[in-house]
Amino acid sequence: xxxxxxxxxxxxxxxxxxxxxxxxxxxxxxxxxxxxxxxxxxxxxxxxxxxxxxxxxxxxxxxxxxxxxxxxxxxxxxxxxxxxxxxxxxxxxxxxxxxxxxxxxxxxxxxxxxxxxxxxxxxxxxxxxxxxxxxxxxxxxxxxxxxxxxxxxxxxxxxxxxxxxxxxxxxxxxxxxxxxxxxxxxxxxxxxxxxxxxxxxxxxxxxxxxxxxxxxxxxxxxxxxxxxxxxxxxxxxxxxxxxxxxxxxxxxxxxxxxxxxxxxxxxxxxxxxxxxxxxxxxxxxxxxxxxxxxxxxxxxxxxxxxxxxxxxxxxxxxxxxxxxxxxxxxxxxxxxxxxxxxxxxxxxxxxxxxxxxxxxxxxxxxxxxxxxxxxxxxxxxxxxxxxxxxxxxxxxxxxxxxxxxxxxxxxxxxxxxxxxxxxxxxxxxxxxxxxxxxxxxxxxxxxxxxxxxxxxxxxxxxxxxxx
Numbered sequence: 001x002x003x004x005x006x007x008x009x010x011x012x013x014x015x016x017x018x019x020x021x022x023x024x025x026x027x028x029x030x031x032x033x034x035x036x037x038x039x040x041x042x043x044x045x046x047x048x049x050x051x052x053x054x055x056x057x058x059x060x061x062x063x064x065x066x067x068x069x070x071x072x073x074x075x076x077x078x079x080x081x082x083x084x085x086x087x088x089x090x091x092x093x094x095x096x097x098x099x100x101x102x103x104x105x106x107x108x109x110x111x112x113x114x115x116x117x118x119x120x121x122x123x124x125x126x127x128x129x130x131x132x133x134x135x136x137x138x139x140x141x142x143x144x145x146x147x148x149x150x151x152x153x154x155x156x157x158x159x160x161x162x163x164x165x166x167x168x169x170x171x172x173x174x175x176x177x178x179x180x181x182x183x184x185x186x187x188x189x190x191x192x193x194x195x196x197x198x199x200x201x202x203x204x205x206x207x208x209x210x211x212x213x214x215x216x217x218x219x220x221x222x223x224x225x226x227x228x229x230x231x232x233x234x235x236x237x238x239x240x241x242x243x244x245x246x247x248x249x250x251x252x253x254x255x256x257x258x259x260x261x262x263x264x265x266x267x268x269x270x271x272x273x274x275x276x277x278x279x280x281x282x283x284x285x286x287x288x289x290x291x292x293x294x295x296x297x298x299x300x301x302x303x304x305x306x307x308x309x310x311x312x313x314x315x316x317x318x319x320x321x322x323x324x325x326x327x328x329x330x331x332x333x334x335x336x337x338x339x340x341x342x343x344x345x346x347x348x349x350x351x352x353x354x355x356x357x358x359x360x361x362x363x364x365x366x367x368x369x370x371x372x373x374x375x376x377x378x379x380x381x382x383x384x385x386x387x388x389x390x391x392x393x394x395x396x397x398x399x400x401x402x403x404x405x406x407x408x409x410x411x412x413x414x415x416x417x418x419x420x421x422x423x424x425x426x427x428x429x430x431x432x433x434x435x436x437x438x439x440x441x442x443x444x445x446x447x448x449x450x451x452x453x454x455x456x457x458x459x460x461x462x463x464x465x466x467x
Contacts, residue, residue, distance in 0.1 A: 012158040017041045019327050020151055020164040021129075022137050022177055024053050026313055027299025027320035028170030029120040029129075033071040034324025036128035040331065043162065044124065045135040045153055053133060054117020057202055057279035060240040061086075061217055061232045063306075064314035066107035069321035072123030080116035081109045082234040083214070090216040101216070108217070110234050111313075114275075135160070137171065140181040140295075147336065148181060148294035166327045166336055169297040170320065173197055173280045181295060186338050187443050188295070189287035191467050192303075194247050196284035198227070198310065201254035202242030204275040210236035211267050220261070227252065229261055241268075244310065246283060248367055248464075254278065283307045284466070285357040286348060288447060289440070291341040296323045304348065306356055307363040315352050322347045338440050346436060354433030360466075361426040361457050365418070368463035373415045418461070425457045 019035045021028045024046040035042040046053050065081065068074045086108040091100040125131060132155055139152040141161070150163040169177045174197065183190060211233055218231035227245030234240055241262060245252045255276075262268045282303045290302040298304065298319040305312035326344040330336045432453055437446045458465055 012155075012160060014161040014163060015043070016163045017043045017130075018164060018331055019043075019166045019168060019324075020045065020162045021168045021170055022151065022175070023170035023172060023299075023301070024048075024121055024124075024131065025056060025117075025170055025172060025299060026120060026316040027301070027304070027323075028168070029124040030069055030071050030317045030320030031168045031170060031298055031324040031327070032129035032320075033124040033127040034069070034321050035327055036124065037071060038328050039128070040328065041130075042128075043130045043132055044121075045137055045151070045155075045162070046131060046133050047136050048133060050131075050133045053131075054121055055114045055277070056117055057200065057277035058113040058240075058313075059200075059202065059230055059232055059242060059310060060110050060113050060234060061230075061311060062109045062111050062313050063104075063106060063309075063311050065109035068314065068317050071127065071321050071324065072120055072317075076123050077116060077119050080111050080113075080119055082112050082238070083110040084108075085215050086110055086217060086233070088216050090213055090218045092218065092220040094220070104217070110217075110232050110240065112234060137177060138180075140167065140177055142182060142294075146182060146185050146293060148292065151177070165294070165331050167295050168320075168323050168327065169295065169301045170299050170316075172300045173282055175297070175301040178297065178301070181292065183292045183295075186292040187289040187440050188292040188297075189289055189303075191288070192284075194280075196282065196303075196466060197247050197280045198244045198283045199247055199251070199254065199278070200242060200244030200281050200310070201258060201276075201278040202240055203258065203273050204234070205239045205241050205262065205268060206272045206274055207237050207239065207267055208270050209267070211239065222252065222257065229258070239268075244281065246367060247280075281305060281310050282312075283310065283363055285360040286353040288450075289342075289345055289443065290348070291338055291345055293338050293341075294336045296326070296341055296344055298323045302348075304353070304356075307360040308366075315356075318351055319348055322351075342438075342440055346438065349433060349436040354430055354436065357433050358426040358430035361422055361429060361461075364457060364463045364466055365422045365461045367466075368461050369415065369418065421460045422457075425453070425460050429453050429457070 018040040019042040021032045021044045024044050028044055032042045032044045088101050088103045135153050135155040137151050137153045140148055141150040143149050148167050151167060153160050153162060169175050171177055214233045214236040220229040222229055222243055227243060229243040232240040243254060243258050282300055282305045284303050284307055286304055287302045290297040299316035304315045304319045322344050326341055330340045432450055437443050
């Protein structure tokens with residue numbers, strides 16, 4: 001498979017584009033493809049080499065596989081979908097010596113993430129985007145009014161200035177661009193710190209015999225710290241095995257802990273490890289605002305990840321497309337102001353951002369609840385009742401849950417009640433996010449009311465403030 005690289009003469013000096021995209025991940029590639037398809041000059045700056053680009057630590061599970069933006073045709077990605085037969089989650093609960101299987105709605109797939117990464121780069125290249133590999137972005141350029149006008153980078157060891165009407169930050173978690181850009185005069189979210197992320201590690205493991213759970217995503221709580229192990233089957237004999245923990249907790253020895261669990265599983269007795277990678281992932285709500293004059297953040301760089309699972313491929317693809325479309329509108333209008341870019345924020349919140357913000361409430365709960373109690377509840381309650389507790393909007397669910405607690409859950413009434421109350425807080429937050437402001441002028445009032453709702457979340461869950 002060929003991967004396009006811009007080899008224009010001269011790597012030093014100043015280069016000018018309509019849009020500069022930092023990072024060749026999902027969000028960056030979809031943003032670049034969207035802009036390039038309309039005939040604009042766009043360059044993607046990628047710190048890795050052309051050979052390594054697209055090689056990213058990931059669980060490889062893809063929720064929402066049925067739908068992707070059109071900027072890169074889904075047909076181009078499908079060869080990277082290695083297992084489309086997954087239809088449920090398998091929750092292993094060693095404390096209770098049980099396994100809970102829960103159907104997962106919607107189309108799922110487990111993918112070869114490196115193959116997928118190569119294909120989205122190829123798709124963006126075919127759309128007309130240029131790629132500069134071995135390029136490390138070091139700083140952001142701004143004019144006297146604070147508008148971002150480009151970036152400073154080093155390409156193949158030589159300094160390069162990239163000037164652009166718009167810069168799109170797809171450089172991943174805790175992006176260095178955001179360490180350098182001055183957003184003091186805009187709404188761009190600065191309430192970001194390492195404790196809102198998780199540290200994760202994964203290996204691609206090959207086994208001799210097909211695993212019996214090739215149609216499931218396997219989850220298991222870790223022995224130490226707040227986290228979980230996963231086993232996601234790319235095929236019947238190729239498994240993405242990994243684990244992660246919240247950075248609010250004491251650090252885990254990720255490599256050793258995963259190795260220990262693999263050694264204790266019979267199906268991995270003759271396993272061969274083919275690839276190892278680690279990463280930091282957002283386990284937080286989406287950025288309140290991911291726009292600043294001349295600047296937008298997308299994907300992991302804007303917290304566009306489901307905070308309860310770490311899943312974010314489909315969301316990143318749409319974020320990139322929405323940012324690309326807004327960039328086109330801004331360039332055509334000759335106006336890259338925060339007000340013009342604001343529509344991008346609205347589209348993200350309307351599509352999935354509000355839902356992710358509500359799910360973050362459960363992530364907050366997980367930092368305060370006793371893990372053994374929660375695992376005991378999961379083992380005791382039928383999967384449909386658990387789903388009902390989390391997703392039903394009916395007002396009488398409390399009585400149903402109380403009856404389940406008394407009859408089936410063997411003393412977990414307190415945990416059930418906590419979950420129910422947490423669900424109510426999540427519903428309140430979701431309703432508020434569904435009224436996300438239509439302009440930056442209304443943002444401060446919306447944010448104040450949201451923060452008041454978050455105080456209720458902390459009081460209900462007993463968790464330490466996350467933001």
